Amino acid sequence: NAGVMQNPRHLVRRRGQEARLRCSPMKGHSHVYWYRQLPEEGLKFMVYLQKENIIDESGMPKERFSAEFPKEGPSILRIQQVVRGDSAAYFCASSPETAANYYGYTFGSGTRLTVV
Amino acid sequence: QQQVKQSPQSLIVQKGGISIINCAYENTAFDYFPWYQQFPGKGPALLIAIRPDVSEKKEGRFTISFNKSAKQFSLHIMDSQPGDSATYFCAAGDGYALNFGKGTSLLVT
Numbered sequence: 001n002a003g004v005m006q007n008p009r010h011l012v013r014r015r016g017q018e019a020r021l022r023c024s025p026m027k028g029h030s031h032v033y034w035y036r037q038l039p040e041e042g043l044k045f046m047v048y049l050q051k052e053n054i055i056d057e058s059g060m061p062k063e064r065f066s067a068e069f070p071k072e073g074p075s076i077l078r079i080q081q082v083v084r085g086d087s088a089a090y091f092c093a094s095s096p097e098t099a100a101n102y103y104g105y106t107f108g109s110g111t112r113l114t115v116v
Numbered sequence: 117q118q119q120v121k122q123s124p125q126s127l128i129v130q131k132g133g134i135s136i137i138n139c140a141y142e143n144t145a146f147d148y149f150p151w152y153q154q155f156p157g158k159g160p161a162l163l164i165a166i167r168p169d170v171s172e173k174k175e176g177r178f179t180i181s182f183n184k185s186a187k188q189f190s191l192h193i194m195d196s197q198p199g200d201s202a203t204y205f206c207a208a209g210d211g212y213a214l215n216f217g218k219g220t221s222l223l224v225t
Contacts, residue, residue, distance in 0.1 A: 004159075033213070042122070042205055042216030043160065056213070091159050095212075105214075107152075107159035 004108035025094030122217025135193040139206035146208040
């Protein structure tokens with residue numbers, strides 16, 4: 001039973017480019033959460049999604065960031081026109097319908113984004 | 117603002133010793149207090165967690181102590197081993213999102 005799969009593991013983008021981060025939840029999990037970890041910091045909640053719905057995006061910057069979780073396929077975190085301050089590790093967690101909160105969280109290994 | 121404050125930032129403990137990491141929170145609505153262990157290049161992995169109606173929880177060498185009135189909780193690692201060397205995060209949640217501390221880098225020598 002594969003865990004939460006995130007890809008790519010490492011992503012390098014030049015300033016102004018777009019970054020697309022993908023997260024495939026665990027089998028049977030229908031809730032996805034994105035967190036960002038800046039250097040020397042703890043993880044910060046960004047967005048909570050269910051299939052085809054954004055439930056809470058209160059932690060996501062208002063500009064340049066967007067997230068989706070389509071009916072088919074992985075969840076995507078998209079960062080447009082990246083800046084150096086976007087350099088961070090981005091983690092995705094998923095949980096099942098029966099434990100749709102942090103009690104049922106499983107984290108992926110993350111995507112390390114470096115903006116040069 | 118940091119909703120969960122964690123200390124120390126780094127910790128060096130000799131093999132066989134006790135590692136203690138402390139966290140404090142302000143929001144009394146928090147109802148779940150997990151500790152996560154993270155190795156370099158990996159995602160956080162749940163180590164142990166506690167609910168506020170319990171003052172202590174023990175799983176193997178890991179113990180959470182919880183003080184509701186002081187709004188503090190701590191992780192004790194007994195008989196620390198070199199394999200415990202990692203970054204430890206406390207967290208607190210009141211719904212579906214977790215608020216993490218900044219982490220403690222533990223080195224067991």
